[in-house]
Amino acid sequence: MLTVNDLPLEFESGMTVRDVLKRKNYIWRMIAVFIDGEFVPKAKYDSRQVPDGADVKVIHQIAGG
Numbered sequence: 001m002l003t004v005n006d007l008p009l010e011f012e013s014g015m016t017v018r019d020v021l022k023r024k025n026y027i028w029r030m031i032a033v034f035i036d037g038e039f040v041p042k043a044k045y046d047s048r049q050v051p052d053g054a055d056v057k058v059i060h061q062i063a064g065g
Contacts, residue, residue: 015050
């Protein structure tokens with residue numbers, strides 16, 4: 001089981017950051033992803049696996065003025 005923004009998500013072996021984003025329907029272009037407090041660069045979303053029990057935070061970056 002994973003926790004994504006404080007909500008549970010069923011774990012699947014081999015799950016990547018991209019898989020988590022798709023399963024949770026996060027479609028924003030400007031986001032920051034952290035796994036257990038560690039920042040994950042966008043270039044690693046397809047290869048960075050998410051371990052079982054991980055705490056994932058997805059933060060939508062907002063610009064204002």
